[in-house]
Amino acid sequence: MKNYILTIALAITVFACKEEKKAPLEADTTSEITQVEYQSFGDKIIADDAIAAKSMAEHYKNMQVGDSIPSKMIAKVSEVCKAKGCWMTLDLENGEEVMVKFKDYAFFMPKDIDGKEVIINGNAYIEEVSVDDQRHYAEDKGATQEEIAAITAPKRTYSFEADGVLLKQ
Structure with missing residues (x-):
């Protein structure tokens, strides 16, 4: 009887200590984590x-x-x-569209990022842009003299003052 109990105890110990092998995941995309790389400008912010x-x-x-x-937006x-x-x-x-300026002109963005995704952090606000400012922005983006002269009235705009920007790589 004693040998019978020792044999059962030994069998239980062997099976309990045996390492369980897991089958490899097959096309389980839910467990896949994608690491996104960002270039940071201004204050350090996180993408979360x-x-x-x-929205x-x-x-x-x-x-x-x-x-x-105060807002954080991806666009x-x-x-x-x-x-x-x-x-x-x-x-x-x-x-x-929303016009984004940078807090205290503390940083600038690369000039070749049209179409790229960014995350901006700061303050969203509504402003009325004067004719002079509209003309200045038009000149900055290379508008013709005729296009600049056609600006004759203040404009209500969606604006954002960003203290930090993440540029998706």
Whole structure:
């Protein structure tokens, strides 16, 4: 009887200590983690919690001139200042754009990032842009003299003052 119990105990010990082999995952894309590389400009920010451009467009619709909200948004670059990268416009995916300037002109963006994805952090606000400022921006992006002269009225715009930007590589 004693040998019988020792044999059972030995068998249990062998099976309990045996390493379990797991089958390799086959086409399980849910467990795949994609590492996205970003180039950072301005203050250090993280990519987490950024809202989509389309969602940000809805926030802008509910704002008045002078309103401001802290925000983090992900969007595609429509245009960058060709003079020195001191501003950019982002596509809000609804036919609208947001004009992005950089806090205290502390940093500039590369001039060749049209169409690239960025994450911006800072303050979203509505502003009324004067004729002089509109003409200045038009000149920066290379507009013709006729296009510049055609600007004759202030314009309500979606604006953003970014303190940090991540440029997707």
